[in-house]
Amino acid sequence: MKKTVSLVLGSGAARGYAHIGVIKAIEDHGYKIISVSGCSIGSVIGGVYAAGRLSDFSEWASSLDKVRVLRMLDMSFRNGAYIKGDRFFKVIEEIIGRPTIESLPIPFTSVAVDLLNQKEFWFQKGDLIDAMRASSAIPSIVSPVELNGRVYVDGGVLNPLPIIPTVSAGADYLVAVDLNGPAQELTSESLVEQSNTPEWWLTFKGLFGRHKSDEEEQKASTANLARKNNAVSWGRIQTVNMMFETMQESLAQYKLAGYSPNLLISIPKDLSGFYEFWRATELIEFGYEVTVRALKELTSENPIHFSFPKGV
Helix, strand or coil, rough: CCCEEEEEEEEHHHHHHHHHHHHHHHHHHCCCCEEEECCCHHHHHHHHHCCCCCHHHHHHHHHCCCHHHHHHHCCEEEHHCCCCHHHHHHHHHHCCCCCCCHHHHEEEEEEEEECCCCCCEECCCEEEHHHHHHHCCCCCCCCEEEECCEEEEEEHHCCCCCCCCCCCCCCCCCEEEEEEECCCCCCCCHHHCCCCCCHHHHHHHCCECCCCCCHHHHHHHHHCCCCCHHHECCCHHHHHHHHHHHHHHHHHHHHHHHCCCCCEEEEEECCCCCCCCCHHHHHHHHHHHHHHHHHHHHHCCCCEEEECCCCC
């Protein structure tokens, strides 16, 4: 009989594509996922998986390039320059339809924050698309979502790693994926944005930070850093996101201290920029590879709590 897994998918914007690789690795190694909870991009990936359409979503995500990512950004300057998210979720709806959460073949929880009541909210029934949108409304970047008189924002504001919703499933293993893990220097050239960037993209990047010269871009690439450490180069959106990620990292450690999973897979926070949604292929592969190694060590030592990479 297959060993069962309750899966927790954390928040972290574009790094969330690593969740796809994690899921594929878990299934390829003979485990059965019987429960999923997710926050923000973790809610999106988890919801698509629970709806049985992860392969279709993965194919679409891997087809994105910088031009298509730019076209997805339906920014509304009349409403505080928020990204509405309509175009992205229209694609999601084309892939999975409009199922309800209670109709999904496995239990699924999407975690958001009820902003007016200032508390965490679990979506365990109702429209799946609405639940995913509510969970992924990043404050100051993506428009808040209003449903039934309540205003929802990204669940990462209070719980970037929602472990508790999966506990009752009684799986053999509880596996959590943290997308805000300790930074590390990345050596793979495939995970570094190349310096031969077209001019239109440099103009777009002004939304996130100041324009860099070709020489500066080359230096950044040579240093193998996906996130630039010079605060002078940060734009408003990047500054807000850095603040949000700092908060999420601290909250995730608090949640882990309260309830430890059997396996914590930690994705480095410098694996990609939060808006680099055109890098799905590399991020999926990274998630797959790190999970394969993690599962081998988990089954060989069978500890009560184990983190991968070690020391996290």
